[in-house]
Each structure stands twice: as C-alpha cells, then as structure tokens.
Amino acid sequence: MSQHSGAKPYLNPYLAGTILGVVLFLAFFITGSGLGASGGLNRLLVYVQNAVNPEHIDQVAYLLKMAGGNANPLDSWIVFLTVGTVFGGLISGLIGRRVKVETNKGPQIGTGTRWVMAFIGGAFMGYGARLARGCTSGQALSGGAVLSVGSWAFMFAVFAGAYALAYFFRKFWN
Amino acid sequence: MATFPLPLADLFGHWGSYGVYALVGIAFGMTLESAGFGNSKLLAAQFYFKDMRVFKVMFTAIIVAMTLVFLTSALGLLDYNLVWVPPTYLWPGIVGGLIMGVGFIIGGFCPGTSLVGLATGKLDAVMFVFGVLFGIYLFGETVGDFGVFFESSYMGRFTLPELFGVSYGAVVISIVVVALALFLLAEKVEAVVNKAPQPKLPGWSKPAAVALVALAAGTLVMGQPSNADRWQAIAAESQAKLDQREVQIAPAELLTYMNDSKIKVIPLDIRNETYYNQFHLRGAVHLPLDKVEDKAGELQLELANTVFVTMSNDEEAATEAWKILKAESVPNVYILEGGINAWLETYAGHTISEDDKVPNPQPDQLAYRFNAATGSRHEAAEPDPHFLDLKYEPKIILELKRAPTSGGCG
Numbered sequence: 037m038s039q040h041s042g043a044k045p046y047l048n049p050y051l052a053g054t055i056l057g058v059v060l061f062l063a064f065f066i067t068g069s070g071l072g073a074s075g076g077l078n079r080l081l082v083y084v085q086n087a088v089n090p091e092h093i094d095q096v097a098y099l100l101k102m103a104g105g106n107a108n109p110l111d112s113w114i115v116f117l118t119v120g121t122v123f124g125g126l127i128s129g130l131i132g133r134r135v136k137v138e139t140n141k142g143p144q145i146g147t148g149t150r151w152v153m154a155f156i157g158g159a160f161m162g163y164g165a166r167l168a169r170g171c172t173s174g175q176a177l178s179g180g181a182v183l184s185v186g187s188w189a190f191m192f193a194v195f196a197g198a199y200a201l202a203y204f205f206r207k208f209w210n
Numbered sequence: 211m212a213t214f215p216l217p218l219a220d221l222f223g224h225w226g227s228y229g230v231y232a233l234v235g236i237a238f239g240m241t242l243e244s245a246g247f248g249n250s251k252l253l254a255a256q257f258y259f260k261d262m263r264v265f266k267v268m269f270t271a272i273i274v275a276m277t278l279v280f281l282t283s284a285l286g287l288l289d290y291n292l293v294w295v296p297p298t299y300l301w302p303g304i305v306g307g308l309i310m311g312v313g314f315i316i317g318g319f320c321p322g323t324s325l326v327g328l329a330t331g332k333l334d335a336v337m338f339v340f341g342v343l344f345g346i347y348l349f350g351e352t353v354g355d356f357g358v359f360f361e362s363s364y365m366g367r368f369t370l371p372e373l374f375g376v377s378y379g380a381v382v383i384s385i386v387v388v389a390l391a392l393f394l395l396a397e398k399v400e401a402v403v404n405k406a407p408q409p410k411l412p413g414w415s416k417p418a419a420v421a422l423v424a425l426a427a428g429t430l431v432m433g434q435p436s437n438a439d440r441w442q443a444i445a446a447e448s449q450a451k452l453d454q455r456e457v458q459i460a461p462a463e464l465l466t467y468m469n470d471s472k473i474k475v476i477p478l479d480i481r482n483e484t485y486y487n488q489f490h491l492r493g494a495v496h497l498p499l500d501k502v503e504d505k506a507g508e509l510q511l512e513l514a515n516t517v518f519v520t521m522s523n524d525e526e527a528a529t530e531a532w533k534i535l536k537a538e539s540v541p542n543v544y545i546l547e548g549g550i551n552a553w554l555e556t557y558a559g560h561t562i563s564e565d566d567k568v569p570n571p572q573p574d575q576l577a578y579r580f581n582a583a584t585g586s587r588h589e590a591a592e593p594d595p596h597f598l599d600l601k602y603e604p605k606i607i608l609e610l611k612r613a614p615t616s617g618g619c620g
Contacts, residue, residue, distance in 0.1 A: 046252075049263045050393070050415055052245035053270020059237045060275040065282065066230065068215030069294040071238050073322035074342065081343050082350075098353050116228040118325065120235020125326030127236065128243035137331040140251045140318070147333075154250070154334040157317015158324065158341020159348065161310050165321060166349035167360065168306025170296060172320035173238075175303070177268060179296035181275035183370045183381060186298030190307040197311020202257035205315050209254045 044132040060181060067113070070178020074162065074171035076118025078102075082109040142209040153208060168193075214289045239326050248327040250318030250334055257315055259403045262396040269389045277426050280382050284432040286443060291510060291539040300363040317341060367507045379430030386426040390419050437503050441537035448536050452529065458547040461556045462600035464519055468492075469595040473608075474516045476509075478502075480527045481550070481574075488580035489550070491521070492592035502531045506538035514541075517606060521546035521553075523576050541609045551577040556600070558590035 046052070063071055079102060086093050086103040093099045103109040129135040141150035165171040168190050170179065176194060179187025218227035245267045246252045255261035282288040314320060319327060319338045327335025353360055371381045401408040435443075451457050468475045468491075477494040479486050486496045497505055509518060518540065520528040528545045535543045546553065551571065554562070562578055571577040586592070 046246035047244045049266035050270050053267040054274050056241045056271035057274025061278040063234045068292050078346050098350050113231040116231040117235040120232035121239035121325045122329045124236035124239020125243040125329030128240035129330035135330045139333045140249050150334050151337040154317050154337035155341035157313045158338035159345035160313025162342035162345025163349045164306040164309030168303045173322040180272045182295045184296045185368045185373050186303045187296050190303040193304045193307025194311045197308040198257050198315040201315045
C-alpha cells in the first residue's frame, strides 16, 4: 500500500490482531466489559444536544436515559474509553510517522465526492450501530469473543451488507 | 474466586476509575492505528479481496481474547458470569448490522477505526465521524417510531454453546481451528486477486498458532467451573454468612422492601407447583430447585437495584437455592427467614382458624391448609405495610454491580 515517505509500515495483521486480542482480554479482565466506540460518540452528541436544547432531551425517552435531569451524559466509562482511543491513535500515528492531513480515496473520484461518501456512510454506520446496540468494536469484537449469539449474527450481517454492495461501489475504491 | 472484576471505583474513586478506561482506550487506539485501520482504502480493500486485513486482525483478536477469557475462567481467575455479554436482540442486531455493512462500503470506516483516522489527520475520517454523529442523532429522533421492533426478538444473555448445546471449550477450539484455516484461505485468495506470489508468513506465526490451539485444547479439557466448583470457591465465606444468619431476612423487612419504590424485589418461590398455587406472595416467580441454575443468567440482567428473596415453606430448599444463585454470582440474594410458614403466621395468623393449621408440619411442608388455589389473591400475599409495623433487624445491604451494566456501545 502506498504511503508517504518516512511513514513506517503497518504491523503484520496477525501480530496486530494478537495485540488487539490481548488488549481486549485485559479490558474484560480488569473491567468486566469489552471495548467500544459508538457509545462514546453517542454520549458526546447527547452532551452537545443537552447544552443546546435541554427541553428536547426531556421529550425523547431514548435521550432522557442519558441526559435527563441532572444526569451528565459524559459520566460514563465509555466516554473515557473513546477519548483514550483518539489519543492512542494519535500516539501510534506519531510514533509511526503516519500523521498527515490527507484524504484517502480511490483514484477515480475527487476529494469532494469522497467526503460526501464518508458522511453518508458514517450516517448509515451511526444509525445501524444504535439499532444493533453496538458497533464493530462493541458488538462484533467484544461480544464475539465472549460468544454472544447476537454478536455473531450481527458480525455476519455487517460483512454480508458490505460484500453485497461492494460490486456497485467498486469505482469509488479501485 | 479472586476479586473480579477489579473494584475500580473503590480503588481509584468514581472519576479516577475512568482513568483506567482511558488507558484501555489508548491501548485500543494504538493497536487499531498500527494495524492500518486509520486508512479507509486499506479497510475497503477487504471487500474486494485485495487486502483482507480487517478480517485477519479482527478474527485474530477474537480468537486470542476468547481463548484467554475462557482459559482464565476455567482456572477460576475470571468470573464469566460477571463479564458483560451483549444480550441478544436478534433481528434489530441483524438489520442494524446490514445497515452498518452498507455504511462500511460507502464510508470506508467503522466508528472505532474512524476515530484513529481522525487522530492521524485523515479528512475523510473526520467527515465520517460527523456522519456517524448525524446517524446517531437521527436514530435518537426516530427510534420512537419503531420501538416495538427495537425491543423485539430479545433472547437475553444467550451464548453459542447454549445455542448448539455443547461445552464452552468445544466452541472455543472449533472457532480457533476454523479461523486459522480461514487465515490460510485468505492468504491464497489475496495472492490470486492481486496476481502476486503468496507472501511468506512470518516465522513466529506457526508456533503462535500451535500455542493458541494448545491453550484452546487446555480450555476444553479443563472445562468451565460447574455450580458445585463455583460454590466450593466461595463456600467458606458464604457458609459463614448463612450460619451467622446475615442473609435470612425477617418477613417484615421483606414487606418493607416490597413497598419501597426505589427497590425492585423479586420473590423466588422454590416450592412445588401445588404449594405455589395454594398461596404465594404478590409478584413471586415460581422457580423449582432444579430450574434455579438455569435461571441465574436471566437474573443477572436485572437492574442493579433488584433484590432477590428465595423462599420455601421453611428455609431448607430456599437455602439450597440461595447457595446456587450465590455461586453463580447473582447479586443481592436473600432468604425469607422461616419461609412461607413464618410469613403466614405473621400476616395471616389472626385470620386462619386453628382447624386449618397443620399441628406438626414435616420439613418443607406448608403449615396451613388451603381449600382452594388462592395464589396471590390471598390477603396475606400483599399485606398492608403499616398493618403491624413490626420491628426487625435490617440485613439487606445493596451490593452495587461491579461490572459495567452496559456494553461497549451502550
């Protein structure tokens, strides 16, 4: 894979997977819970919503659970995990000299198209993650490792959805 | 059993404990980034079979973590019952997964990977994160319209070994072996698609694979701890609580909690169906002794302010049920002191005629005769809490759940 000069290569995927597996195990062993990402983003969003329009929070049951009354949506372990993930990515990127402002895209599309695609794809992801009660990290990875039936069904669904549409989006990536 | 999970809030304080989660997050982010997951092109290449890095990293992580979790559980170091297993909502999970798959191929990230993309300056990742936030916002606004579907096909804490009716060890070793075989297949597929010679695997990969299979085999051979094993591990401490009568609560204490709106009391009636039909407490769940162990997983999912009270005619069967639930790490379990007989004597003694009293009841026999199946319609099923205002020695101490009550994406 092409990278700009000076960047160190990525880890061997099996080595990276082994390290990730040990991190995941330690997360279970220390905290009893696995890893996650979308839950933290969710609470950050609710925090902003609560600051901008607190009345609205009180009208939606789903939001009320996190930010109703005196509840602070940021008062949750998952928020700190998410902030840690961003910092971890930055640290690793700095060590590997891979921090660079750029847009990764297929050669046949422009930067603007890629950004629109990223936003639309993100919206699907965010919506699906809430519906499935978890994202690739929380459901597939963490739930898969502790053998939850729902997590395995979810994991197959994610791959199925992506592979089913891959052909139609080939021009965007290749 | 060792202290598991670590009582983080006791060790570091409420906000201090979050520092541990931040450290876990940093390790998570570093691993994702160094695996190449900040780069959307690399992630999308998975779906064109050019670079199956997503599959390789994810499944290596799953089999390593899974093997370690069930190995340490077999060794009694980790309590699987206290590990957060995402409860199964089958159809919302599958539909949500399909939507996420669509989002993956369009957007090129998943939520976790977009965070490390953002951290390393990838502008497409920044746009993706905004998209995720918008999708989450949209969900919050629309979930009310399909709340029934969102809560549908709920199966609780449901695991693959339960689905297939085999042991945990058997599932663990099967997944490890299948994943390793699929890795070899993925290497071949990549070589064919990229029309390049198959790269040599690093020298450590074979011994590592053998070691993992050996650990999985060890997990299979040792087996997961049975209820009896689990009781053995806590017997000394828990038997002392029984002997010192720290967990047998008076009928009046139970009645107080039944009328406390902040606490959810679930009476667990361990008697046979005949007794249960003749009389039981309002809201009591009929749970014969041989069903108690299977029920434990479901009870684990109750809210943290739930108190379980086992009861039989006297205390005998209720105590056995208490031991089983205690061994399965169900929090806040108590025994009704003197059982249903003591309850009836306290709250119905004045209305029941001497003729309906059994003079010398056998062990675990109901001391009162009921001519009809009154169930919970009997006035003593839910007496007026202030009717007698009995004094009692308070024994219930609510134990907070030590493990987070929601999953990574809760």
